[in-house]
Amino acid sequence: MCLEFWWLFKLHKLPNIQSHSKHIKTDGSPRCVAEVSFQFNRQNIVILEVDTSDNKKPLSTRVLSLKDMNEWNQTDRAKVLELVVTQCLRWPKGIFNNISFKNSTLNHPRINTIEQEISHQELIGWASRMFNILL
Numbered sequence: 001m002c003l004e005f006w007w008l009f010k011l012h013k014l015p016n017i018q019s020h021s022k023h024i025k026t027d028g029s030p031r032c033v034a035e036v037s038f039q040f041n042r043q044n045i046v047i048l049e050v051d052t053s054d055n056k057k058p059l060s061t062r063v064l065s066l067k068d069m070n071e072w073n074q075t076d077r078a079k080v081l082e083l084v085v086t087q088c089l090r091w092p093k094g095i096f097n098n099i100s101f102k103n104s105t106l107n108h109p110r111i112n113t114i115e116q117e118i119s120h121q122e123l124i125g126w127a128s129r130m131f132n133i134l135l
Contacts, residue, residue, distance in 0.1 A: 007038035012077070014050075014085050022085045025054040033081060037069075040134055043101070044069040050084060057089045060105035063133050067099055104133045 013030040014023040025031050034049045048062040066072050076099045083092035096103040109118045109126040 007036060010035045010037075012081060015078075015082055017082060017085050020085050020088075022056070022089050025051065026056060027054065033084070035077070044072075045134065046072065047106075048080075050089065052089065059089055059091070060107050062091050062096070063104045063106055063130070064096060064100040065102040067101055072099065106130055106133060 012033045012035060014033060016023050023031055032051045034051075036047045038045055044066040046064045046066055048064070050059045052059050066076075068076075076095070080092060080095060083095060084090070091105070093103075106126075106129055109122040111118050
């Protein structure tokens, strides 16, 4: 049996929308969204992570099982990024219900603030939660 696996990583700047400032971080640099897409169990999976390194607002990772990858690439992604800005760094749940079979949030692994690292046990727990989302 031959298994084919592919994944794609993209980094997107949040759009500059008039009268909204969440597209930039507090240091003036652009706020970006990391996107990883891959196919798992014949489903198109997209994982989104908004850069909140300036501690402006915590935002969990979003995991989507998309209905149509072409629509995601042509229009849906841009609409989601726009809504993240206009909704003040919140995930736009309504659109996710329309474009995905399943959408979930995934809390980040906790970091040890003294050592500034993530424990092995914490990382295993995060991976287990991700795996359960994908099943």
